[in-house]
Amino acid sequence: MTLSDRNLFDRLGRIFNYCWFDGKVLEDIINLDVANGDELSMNKNKNLTERRNFLKKSLTIGSAISAAASTKMAFSQNNDSNFLAIDPWTKTQGSGFINPPYGLPAKYEKNVVRVLPSPPPTFLTGSRTPLQSLYGITTPSGLVFERHHAGIPDIDPNQHRLVIHGLVDRPMIFSMDDIVRLPSESRVYFLECSGNSAAELKKASGKTAQEIHGLLSCCEWTGVRLSTILQECGVQSSAKWALAEGADGAAMTRSIPMSKMMDDALLVYAQNGEMLRAEQGYPLRLFLPGFEGNMSIKWLRRIKLGTEPWQTREETSAYTDLLPNGKAEKFTFAMDVKSVITQPSGMMRLKSKGFYEISGFAWSGKGEIKRVEVSTNGGASWVQAVLQEPVMDKSLVRFRSPWMWDGAPAMLMSRGVDSSGDVQPMMDALLKAKGSNFFYHNNAIQPWRVAANGEITNGR
Amino acid sequence: MVASRVTLKAIFGISLLGLIAACAGGHPSNGPVGIGKPITENQIRLWNIDIGPNGEGLPPGSGTVSDGAVLYQQQCASCHGDKGQGGIANRLVGGGALNTNSPVKTVGSFWPYSTTIFDYTKRAMPHNAPQSLSNDQVYAATAYILFLNQIITKDAVMDAKSLPLVKMPNRDGFTRIER
Numbered sequence: 001m002t003l004s005d006r007n008l009f010d011r012l013g014r015i016f017n018y019c020w021f022d023g024k025v026l027e028d029i030i031n032l033d034v035a036n037g038d039e040l041s042m043n044k045n046k047n048l049t050e051r052r053n054f055l056k057k058s059l060t061i062g063s064a065i066s067a068a069a070s071t072k073m074a075f076s077q078n079n080d081s082n083f084l085a086i087d088p089w090t091k092t093q094g095s096g097f098i099n100p101p102y103g104l105p106a107k108y109e110k111n112v113v114r115v116l117p118s119p120p121p122t123f124l125t126g127s128r129t130p131l132q133s134l135y136g137i138t139t140p141s142g143l144v145f146e147r148h149h150a151g152i153p154d155i156d157p158n159q160h161r162l163v164i165h166g167l168v169d170r171p172m173i174f175s176m177d178d179i180v181r182l183p184s185e186s187r188v189y190f191l192e193c194s195g196n197s198a199a200e201l202k203k204a205s206g207k208t209a210q211e212i213h214g215l216l217s218c219c220e221w222t223g224v225r226l227s228t229i230l231q232e233c234g235v236q237s238s239a240k241w242a243l244a245e246g247a248d249g250a251a252m253t254r255s256i257p258m259s260k261m262m263d264d265a266l267l268v269y270a271q272n273g274e275m276l277r278a279e280q281g282y283p284l285r286l287f288l289p290g291f292e293g294n295m296s297i298k299w300l301r302r303i304k305l306g307t308e309p310w311q312t313r314e315e316t317s318a319y320t321d322l323l324p325n326g327k328a329e330k331f332t333f334a335m336d337v338k339s340v341i342t343q344p345s346g347m348m349r350l351k352s353k354g355f356y357e358i359s360g361f362a363w364s365g366k367g368e369i370k371r372v373e374v375s376t377n378g379g380a381s382w383v384q385a386v387l388q389e390p391v392m393d394k395s396l397v398r399f400r401s402p403w404m405w406d407g408a409p410a411m412l413m414s415r416g417v418d419s420s421g422d423v424q425p426m427m428d429a430l431l432k433a434k435g436s437n438f439f440y441h442n443n444a445i446q447p448w449r450v451a452a453n454g455e456i457t458n459g460r
Numbered sequence: 461m462v463a464s465r466v467t468l469k470a471i472f473g474i475s476l477l478g479l480i481a482a483c484a485g486g487h488p489s490n491g492p493v494g495i496g497k498p499i500t501e502n503q504i505r506l507w508n509i510d511i512g513p514n515g516e517g518l519p520p521g522s523g524t525v526s527d528g529a530v531l532y533q534q535q536c537a538s539c540h541g542d543k544g545q546g547g548i549a550n551r552l553v554g555g556g557a558l559n560t561n562s563p564v565k566t567v568g569s570f571w572p573y574s575t576t577i578f579d580y581t582k583r584a585m586p587h588n589a590p591q592s593l594s595n596d597q598v599y600a601a602t603a604y605i606l607f608l609n610q611i612i613t614k615d616a617v618m619d620a621k622s623l624p625l626v627k628m629p630n631r632d633g634f635t636r637i638e639r
Contacts, residue, residue, distance in 0.1 A: 150584065150587075165504065171504075172496040232493070233496075243510055251583035310512055311512075312510075313584075317570060323635075326633065332637045437558075
């Protein structure tokens with residue numbers, strides 16, 4: 001890419017606020033900006049129809065691009081010359097404040113939502129985060145993936161209580177008022193269901209980053225360290241495991257080593273600056289940084305300390321992985337190092353050759369992301385991506401890598417490396433190591449196939 | 461002007477001292493601060509429903525296979541199938557072949573502890589009315605599921621003593637990773 005190309009790209013970006021990854025938008029803008037007037041007027045009606053059709057189509061692909069498309073359309077309607085007209089929204093007062101009182105995304109972003117599996121199973125298992133439509137590392141609270149086993153309970157925070165008992169000197173009960181009085185802290189951590197990406201182990205299961213890897217989110221979580229509240233109860237030295245239990249209809253329970261509870265475990269009551277969303281455990285959840293999401297018990301009502309794990313259903317029948325020899329691994333707590341390219345990704349289309357910034361998420365439950373490498377040729381060669389600061393322990397990390405697409409078929413991949421030294425594996429290597437019967441903890445590299453026409457599909 | 465500058469300096473100084481004190485303090489590590497209320501085990505008995513793998517927490521009461529058969533048809537069969545073969549919910553009976561390419565994981569072939577059947581049924585089943593079964597009913601349902609899997613005999617009675625002694629076929633089928 002030459003300097004002048006880059007300048008044009010930046011200038012167009014500033015003018016139209018377009019979304020970079022949609023080549024069609026970029027190409028149309030370039031045509032409007034630099035094509036000669038004769039050609040434009042000859043093709044004007046045809047272009048308009050095409051653009052309207054494109055606008056309809058783009059809404060089904062992802063609304064991140066729709067704002068740009070609308071801008072372009074207004075421009076083309078007014079475009080009798082090569083000069084910008086004054087837009088109608090510039091010539092009138094806009095709508096008033098607090099409309100609505102709790103703000104919502106711009107109406108053109110209405111397709112950026114969580115989705116259910118398709119077709120939905122009898123017992124719904126979860127909704128997925130639209131990873132390909134997110135920027136930076138924060139997942140907005142309304143887009144955080146959901147996984148519940150008995151629906152979302154309606155809990156009045158004034159009625160909610162937490163009991164801590166078992167191997168403690170003083171069994172105690174805490175109200176929400178009690179809990180928020182204790183010293184708190186706010187931390188940015190990812191949350192990933194250990195069943196995320198599981199269907200991909202057998203075959204290509206989804207088309208978009210959301211469908212394949214959307215049981216993943218990242219928020220700022222605020223709460224009280226377990227080690228702080230446990231001081232109120234006095235932990236006995238014989239306590240080695242804790243049972244955490246939810247107040248929902250599943251009374252979800254998992255056994256957790258005391259070492260984790262006394263380390264970085266949080267009793268979380270707030271998320272992204274406001275009280276927890278109902279589906280995230282309102283008014284109180286456990287949060288175990290880096291561990292499989294199921295262990296961060298939502299609607300937390302009880303913690304019991306004991307000497308051994310309880311062997312609950314969710315740590316024996318489920319959330320265990322069957323190996324080829326017929327033995328299953330259990331208590332596989334930490335989520336492994338993983339990354340995925342989200343922009344560009346499945347179901348997007350590159351319409352023109354030229355510059356794109358490849359970007360995505362990397363994370364590890366075993367520590368900090370140290371390096372992310374990106375390949376555009378299916379792993380034949382790799383380049384090191386730039387890690388966007390802040391790079392935080394057990395948080396999503398945004399990586400970026402520039403790419404000049406030459407218009408030939410390509411295969412995009414990213415590979416994460418964490419502070420424990422673990423390297424994200426290729427799918428073949430993972431299946432070779434763990435067989436074909438395991439289900440949880442799929443951290444294989446996600447390939448995205450770029451066709452010569454720019455269409456991007458799941459390269460699994 | 462001079463006075464206000466002095467005031468600002470003083471405020472800044474005090475704030476800085478506060479900040480240093482807060483950093484030095486961090487999390488209180490010198491014992492309880494007196495928040496929360498004591499509670500007795502008797503007060504929380506309706507919440508204290510977890511069962512350990514050696515039978516810790518199993519309540520009084522008992523259930524027979526034949527009582528369980530009746531209860532199962534009323535409360536379980538519509539989702540799990542009339543013989544535990546599965547339906548809209550998981551298969552409970554049979555299965556196996558865990559070391560092949562077509563493993564079938566059920567309560568009988570995969571679950572390592574009999575106590576987990578009681579624990580899970582008590583806390584989460586039936587799906588439309590969790591925690592509605594009596595302890596006798598949960599013992600009976602547990603007995604029937606174990607009988608369907610040919611793990612206990614038709615005349616067996618499950619209670620706090622007998623249930624933990626039931627060894628599941630896949631009891632040793634797990635490797636603890638713990639990290």
